[in-house]
Amino acid sequence: MSYLLTPLLLIVFVIGLILAPTPIPLGVPLMALSVFLLIATNRHAARTVARLRKRFGWLNRAFCFIEDRAGPKIGRTLKRTRPRG
Template structure:
């Protein structure tokens, strides 16, 4: 089953890359859907993205913006990649 999800993600990403340059705005949503499928099936990918979000605040801001506007199922997957930030108490 996992192989099918990875195959679906690969197809979505390839289609997204092929159509990102067309005037019809389908490339970015397809890329985002491929990313969500990968993140939903791979703990390693989730940890990797969480680390990148921690180090790159611009990426984190972009994904926060996407979380707010994405459908609930996509948003839930993206929220799992939020970096855990320490809170200073004092």
């Protein structure tokens, strides 16, 4: 199932990236949804996000902010990508 979902979620992310600078407020929510679902369904994507969080402090702080305020299921999924060490 992940093999079918991953390309679809990447396409949704790119669409969100294209819509982000436009006045239509769909870009950022689409990107956030696709990243969340990628983390939840794809182990490689979760490791990639963890590496990016370790490399970029601002990204890690943003994820920590969301983890603390999201519901328990979303927070638990995002906490899987916390950088180790």
